[in-house]
Amino acid sequence: MPPRPTSETVLTSRGIGLATGGVIVGGLGVGLATPPLVYVGIAMVASVVVGGLWLLLSINGFLRRFPFARREVVPHPLTVGVPGRVTVTISSSSGRRGSALRTALTESLDIREQAASELTGGMSTKATVSRTADAFSLAYSLLPSRRGRWPLGPALVHSADPLGIMFAATSVGGEELIPVWPSVVDLTATAGALMGQADRVVLGARSPSPDDAALRDYREGDDMRRVHWPSSARKGTMLVRSDERAGKRPATVLLDLPRDGTALEWSISTAASIGLSVLDAGHPVRFFAGPVGPEHVHHIGRDHPAGARSDLLDKTVDLTAPPSDTVGAQWLLTAIRRTAEGVTNGEVIVGVFEPLNAQCLEALVPLGDAGRAWAIVRGDGDNDEDARDTAAALRRAGWRATTAHARTDIDTLWSTLLTSGENA
The missing domain is CATH 3.40.50 (Rossmann fold)
Structure with a gap:
């Protein structure tokens, strides 16, 4: 089963400033017995709380609506020095079109993909993003530089509240190890x-028949269908046809x-x-x-x-x-x-x-x-x-x-x- 999405939420510099300023202004209002300063401080802190609640509700709605991501890598496996293409699609869990609010939320989200430098040649990837109310699609190129298995993903969906007070990075789709073949030369x-x-190396000019193969002793793992039973009976030990069969x-x-x-x-x-x-x-x-x-x-x-x-x-x-x-x-x-x-x-x-x-x-x-x-x-x-x-x-x-x-x-x-x- 694909991994469930996870999300990490942090305060932006604006959010930190508002929260800190609100505490300071509210404290001054209390100390100076000035109610307007207290109200301003409470309003500043409340804006941070409201922004956080808005973002958390948005993320929860997103995770319920877009639970999994589908990734397609072409070609698969990749080959060193040969460009590849990745398409990540995050689609709605239901076939119904979203509401106006959900559509606005979808359009405000930013999606990116994490890729090992061995898959990108050490270069940053430039992705093409398309979106609708019910799906995201992210497409970008890879240029593998090293043979092996390298991590790709998860997709990260970046979002923020309307005031820019909080920021969230939500991972969707999990990590996948992509195999990369070595570069080869056509010889x-x-x-x-x-x-x-x-076709002539074993038996000279005449065309070989399936029964003309050389025989060798049976070894563990050999296919029993290759056992030459008449010769095995004569020799008293199991003999099999070797691989030069049919030339x-x-x-x-x-x-x-x-x-x-x-x-x-x-x-x-x-x-x-x-x-x-x-x-x-x-x-x-x-x-x-x-x-x-x-x-x-x-x-x-x-x-x-x-x-x-x-x-x-x-x-x-x-x-x-x-x-x-x-x-x-x-x-x-x-x-x-x-x-x-x-x-x-x-x-x-x-x-x-x-x-x-x-x-x-x-x-x-x-x-x-x-x-x-x-x-x-x-x-x-x-x-x-x-x-x-x-x-x-x-x-x-x-x-x-x-x-x-x-x-x-x-x-x-x-x-x-x-x-x-x-x-x-």
Whole structure:
């Protein structure tokens, strides 16, 4: 159920002046035994009381008449650097038109929306407000500047009494966390170079049939419909068809999360762009980043290709930098091992790495044996040499590898990697 509206009422400087002046004048009237001063003081204080009562009654009437707000964000989720639009509608709880008094009250109210600076690019929002006797509508633009989930709302309705003695801010609609996807680069044109002749890679020139898929041992979480029962009976152990069925070579994207904020966003954008290009080429993707859990077992786009892009980008929204280099290395090592456990015949592997320690490098060596592994090693400033050393070690293990910086153009970098695999 949506949160009920709340209101905060405060005295304005005029109200404070009237209340203070009334007390002082009334006190002087009593002290000097001058009834007119007493009457003036009482009138000043009474005006504050009357203004407060008028505002409180108005707010109560507003809360009963306009109990909830409806917010629409388009597109949803948002994407870094891509403008969005928000429309907030606060409508009457009844279908009847308001009275003249309520119409006047509606026209005197001012409505605004609170938005995190990450959603507005640090700029103030300029809203278009339309109103009738029975509804408010507030529309404004957003320009997200950071990936993540950021608060939007509640809507604030500002009101004051006719004399400007009291001011009230009434929140309507509650707060909502808006997900923001990372910025991505369209690499679809080069996806074919990565995946090769995707419909022919497994079985050569002949067209594959559904029963030609490679078989592997059953793992917990596999779909039982993929079990190949005749082969399982012959071998005495459960075997399942692997993902290269129908010639659709899968891909795995390994993302090593940096601790630096700028490098983190660049790495996430690079990995997401690569993963999306593979999905757009019609191939399923495994995306490993951060702590790796059971939810990463299945290929994105294998069972529900229509929502594959959203599924992959959703996985990037909550990614955060590791608390330490040690934890980051452990996350990556777990992802590498999970990749090795589930790798299928013909699977492509792409990694976006920081300079790697010996343990991670050793774990990556077997994945390069088939010559279907690509790596981007990011190095900035002090660790440039370490990045070059990591790339050289991966190339010796059969990987195609290049180095990059957090300011490197992703499209150019990707083209360089696919064509040469040498340092960019």
